[in-house]
Amino acid sequence: MTLNIKKCLVISFSNKKQKYLYNYELSGHTLERKSNVKDLGIIFDDQLTFRTHYQYITTRANKLLGFIIRQSQDFKKPSSLLNLYYTLVRSLLEYGSCIWSPFYEVHRKSIERVQKKCLKVISYRSGFNRTLYSYEQRLQKFKVTKLETRRKQQDLIYLYKIIHAYIDSPSLLSFLNINISCRTRNYAPFMLRSYINNTSFYNPLVRMCRTYNELVVKNTQIDIFNPRIHKFKADLTRNLS
Structure with missing residues (x-):
């Protein structure tokens, strides 16, 4: 595969003040380093703050x-x-x-x-x-x-699709730690650990699981493991709107 060197860039993601930077070369040309890169319509910065x-x-x-x-x-x-x-x-x-x-x-x-x-x-x-x-x-x-509410809905629908294989990604599914203990009053379907920084704490999958854990405590009728996606979407719309 022939690559257009002018369109190839390097970006290093890190929260460290002193980053370890290395010059990457392609076909004898040193690739340009950027702090912001647009990929598929989304701009990623080197600290993932967006x-x-x-x-x-x-x-x-x-x-x-x-x-x-x-x-x-x-x-x-x-x-x-x-x-x-x-x-x-x-x-x-x-x-x-x-x-x-x-x-x-x-x-x-x-x-x-x-x-x-x-x-x-x-x-x-x-x-x-x-x-x-x-x-x-x-x-x-x-x-x-509200736009914030719609983002939560989209998060939970995406999480639902991972669990039910609408999105065929075993690697994403492997990151989900499902709590198999008996349902109690404060039952949390997803097990979450402690995180040391905001980047980890607000990781998309972690955020989705935490949002559902918080939601299901107040709205027990919302069941992300229900095989009927239309029922799940309807329950979300009714309880988040």
Whole structure:
């Protein structure tokens, strides 16, 4: 296989201040080293904080939302603007979220702020700006789900697909430590150990298992081991929305 050397890069993932860096060569050419790399639409930084990705998607989403608002001045139905938002903006804010889902409040708020802006415009155009003051009221009125809630849903659906082999990945499945003890009041289906840093604590699979453990304590009817995926999705929507 012939590789395009100009498109080949090197990135080293580490939280250490003093990183061990090595110059890699390909066909006699030293490969360029980067601190940020975009792979399949997701920007990875060398510490896996995804801060660059958050900035990228929120900036682009705000530009797209601004374009939609300007070009939809004559739209009378809120559903028309919402459909454009779902297709062009929300899809961008959710793509690959199972990998980069933010754990710091500042990043969660910056992403959620895009949807808040959209609903505020729809509320104003619909004549509800004097009655719908809060974000929660607008969510309920226009039947929209918080982006943070949707990310949790996507996390748990992804976890469900790993367990039931919708995603055929024995290596991912091997990372899941299932608690086989009898179900009790505070039963935790997945066993989690202690982690020394945020990168490990918020590892995607660890985050998914912890989210389900916390959810199932309050909503015992949500069963990730249920063979009917449609039932599982319906229970998630009903209890997380």
